[in-house]
Amino acid sequence: MAVDDQSAGAMTAGSSRKARAAARRERLRNDPHYKWIALSNTTLGVLMVTINSSILLIALPNIFGGIKLNPLLPANVSYLLWLILGFLVVTAVLVVSLGRVGDMYGRVKMYNLGFAIFTVFSILLSVSWMHGSAGAIYLIIMRVLQGVGGAFLFANSSAIITDAFPKDQRGLALGINSVAAIAGSFIGLVLGGVLGPIDWHLVFVVSVPFGLFGTIWAYLKLQDTGIRQKASIDWWGNITFAVGLVALLVGITYGIQPYGGHNMGWTNPTVLAEMLGGIAVLVVFAVIETKVDNPMFRLPLFRIRAFTAGNVASLLSSLGRGGLMFILIIWLQGIWLPLHGYDFASTPLWAGIYMLPLTIGFLAAAPISGLLSDRYGARPFATGGMLISAASFVLFLLLPVNFSYVWFALILLLIGAGMGLFASPNRAGIMNSLPPDQRGVGAGMSATFQNAATVLSIGIFFSLLILGLSATLPSHLYQGLVSQGVPTAAAHQVAALPPVGTLFAALLGYNPIQSLLGPHVLGALPAGHAATLTSRGYFPHLIAGPFQHGLQYAFVFAIIACLIAAVASYLRGGKYHYVDGAELGSDGTRPSAPPQPEVTGTSSATAEVTSLVQKEPNVVSVPVVVAREPER
Secondary structure, eight states: OHHHHHHHHHHHHHHHHHHHHHHHHHHHHHOTTHHHHHHHHHHHHHHHHHHHHHHHHHHHHHHHHHTTOOTTSGGGHHHHHHHHHHHHHHHHHHHHHHHHHHHHHOHHHHHHHHHHHHHHHHHHHHTOOOOHHHHHHHHHHHHHHHHHHHHHHHHHHHHHHHHHSOGGGHHHHHHHHHHHHHHHHHHHHHHHHHHHHHOTTHHHHTHHHHHHHHHHHHHHHOOOOSOOOOOOOOHHHHHHHHHHHHHHHHHHHHHTSOBTTBSSSTTOHHHHHHHHHHHHHHHHHHHHHTTSSSOSSOGGGGGSHHHHHHHHHHHHHHHHHTTHHHHHHIIIIIIIHHHTTOOTTTHHHHHHHHTHHHHHHHHHHHHHHHHHHHHHOSHHHHHHHHHHHHHHHHHHHHSOSSOOHHHHHHHHHHHHHHHHHHHHHHHHHHHHTSOGGGHHHHHHHHHHHHHHHHHHHHHHHHHHHHHHHHHHHHHHHHHHHHHTTOOHHHHHHHHTSOHHHHHHHHHHTOOTHHHHHHHHHHHTSOHHHHHHHTSTTHHHHHHHHHHHHHHHHHHHHHHHHHHHHHHHHHTTOSOEEEETTSSSOTTSSOOSSOOOOOBOOOOHHHHHHHHHHHHOTTTOOSOOEEEEOOOO
């Protein structure tokens, strides 16, 4: 009898806790201020992460100079790549797992932990004192661990916003957050150009005060308003997903490095083993996720058409524009700016400044499209945004390497607007399609597609540029050097070097001719010829033609990716979302038998969602009302 009384007491206490949690959620949802607190804090977190993802691109010459390491030496190319890509790789690998953990233990708790981790490793990066290879390895490790904090923030920010805002304001809220997510990557370029020349440590110091403020603010003000889903951790799923994706992305990273007598490493047995092995492990992961009771990757969510189409569009969009930043930096910093009289020391700053129209276009379009998507749905804006992006890449394809800046700025403005039109509605459409207790894992899945595609896009863009350079660069280098009196043997030796070195020289804003030829060759040349070879404009002029050849390959790929993304976006169907309010019973618990959902509209997509609610209780385990406009 005593045991029964204890059980009854425990049940009563559990029900009381659930009722209090439900009441707290309802109170916060009705609080007109809390949603803006949640939006502003998560926007600060996302902005901080994305600024750090790009700030190194412009500041790399200063960082390598500060740690006294030559990034153009073949042995140091790996350090250069991992400083750029390590942060992105770890973020792509962890966001799904951490979104799932947020669903289980509380999204705000995981988000707060991420803010703290990110801040700690920002501090450790800013106090780096080592030089040479040890300094590079230290920075890479700290960047990877900083990326762990970034993954916590990315995995849970969208779900926190979706929990906090009513359905008719989510597009605007997620649009503002998307502005921060993508605008941060542009702001990072300017900050890197400003801070790097002053002191490379400042590139990392700049995050510390914002991280400390955001961490304290998050712990004091954010509250969990979402539904927690008690479940066990899918260890085998987490392990196989991490191993498979890391192997694949590492293979891509090393695939763009020279191997043997080849310009790239795609025939390297190690690279092939990493990529094929990674794909095989990911296949095993997919099988595991269909067998376990509580999978980390909710495969049945792909039965929701808006979720699937939105993620396919996001993946293709990231493939098409993920490498754009590198292309533009190389173009400006390595070729256009030196040709127009800027010395190499100032090109990082001016490259960031001249790319500002891209940020302006995005900032102008993203909030408006997010607001309008709340009323009209995601499809017209996201699809139109991808079509505008494809048209912008066509214009880039027609632009000469030594362009008039007015036209370059207008195209940047147009592509920024296209990206803004796509990003906010697409993200809102994905999040609105998710059941309330799956928002964390759904946001993590979406972020994984986007981040992994960005790494893949960088590998593809670099490979296509190198492919284009390989066709014409050796002959241009040889003829250009011989015309200045360089001995044929030395000219052949320089022309035979892998094009990736030339590409990195352009990315870093270097004229590598002096180091490639060496003092003995230059000293034997007439003074006028030696001065020409080491002048500010000679190397950019020499590589401009081959670089444009590589640009054509890259932009054609981007056009195709954006057009397919537009098709995927259109196939998402009309406007619909899962409506909150029937998520819990009056006692704060889930009803055992979900009622038949109310459906408006008669489209095939509506029937599809209705079928999902009826047939997939693991996906939609709450009573749901699906509001749907007929497809247009």
